[in-house]
Amino acid sequence: MSVLEARIIELPKFLDARGNLSFVENFKQIPFEIKRTYWLYDVPGGECRGGHAFYSNEEFIIAMSGSFDVVLDDGKNRKVFSLNRSYYGLYVPAGLWREMENFSTNAFALEFGSTHFDQADYIRDYDEFLKLKDDGKI
Numbered sequence: 001m002s003v004l005e006a007r008i009i010e011l012p013k014f015l016d017a018r019g020n021l022s023f024v025e026n027f028k029q030i031p032f033e034i035k036r037t038y039w040l041y042d043v044p045g046g047e048c049r050g051g052h053a054f055y056s057n058e059e060f061i062i063a064m065s066g067s068f069d070v071v072l073d074d075g076k077n078r079k080v081f082s083l084n085r086s087y088y089g090l091y092v093p094a095g096l097w098r099e100m101e102n103f104s105t106n107a108f109a110l111e112f113g114s115t116h117f118d119q120a121d122y123i124r125d126y127d128e129f130l131k132l133k134d135d136g137k138i
């Protein structure tokens with residue numbers, strides 16, 4: 001998987017004087033079936049999250065409030081996606097090293113996953129990640 005396969009997807013937006021509304025659906029705005037939803041909040045200033053890759057979990061990440069950067073790395077190229085609006089989502093294919101950083105105060109990251117939680121799906125060591133990439137295993 002290459003970082004070029006990650007992409008920002010603009011979500012539907014119903015602007016309304018009473019408050020705006022956006023939504024996502026499986027296989028429509030989100031290019032997989034959602035099996036899991038998790039979120040990050042109360043991230044202290046200067047903290048980084050998510051230094052890992054997944055063998056098979058794909059993700060879709062939305063900044064529901066505040067802002068943060070998602071840094072993706074495929075072992076050769078690195079790309080930084082800045083998220084700061086609730087009507088944009090970032091699609092992250094499996095097999096990419098990803099970190100999340102530069103969280104603003106009150107940042108709230110909503111994440112959808114394509115698999116149920118499985119500790120064995122994580123690659124947490126960057127050198128091991130590079131080796132798996134070199135060997136064509138991810």
Ligand code: TYD
Nearest residue numbers: 036037038040048049050051052116117118
């Ligand atoms: P982790 O994915 O390592 O967080 P991050 O990528 O943001 O640094 O998850 C932190 C802890 O939460 C880890 O011990 C596993 C647990 N966890 C679950 O039990 N279920 C889940 O769906 C997720 C995402 C994490």
